[in-house]
Amino acid sequence: MAVPSYLAEAGFGSMxxxxxxAADRAAASVFGAGREHNAWKLDDAEFALFASIATNYDRQLRHAPLWAITEASERLDRLIIGRSDSAPVRKQA
Known part of the structure; x- marks a missing residue:
């Protein structure tokens, strides 16, 4: 959920x-149950939440400028490798 969240923080989207x-908790629950019981499904409320996030993300991708999407993606990359997701990393030319 990181990229849509970062875009919302930057003012693009309303989530x-x-x-x-809540979506992160639902995903963790689904993965836990899936690994334990081999049942991978969302309940109705979780499905509605993910559908809302997906719809919002689609809107974000249509309206947010490329710089905002790039910054959100870079924040996710930093999060994945274990660095702070808030400190901007500028590339050198």
Missing amino acids: SREEFH
Whole structure:
């Protein structure tokens, strides 16, 4: 959920931080149950939450400028490698 969350923080989109945290919790629950019981599914409320995030993300990709999408993607990259996701890393020419 990181890229849509970062874009919302930058002013592109209307999803709240709590909605993204709820989606993260739902994803963790689905993965836990899937590994344990081999049942991979969202309940109706979780599905509605992910559908809302996907719709919002589609809107973000249509309206956010490329610089905002690039910065959000770079933040995710830093998060994945274990660095702070908030400190900007500027590339040298």
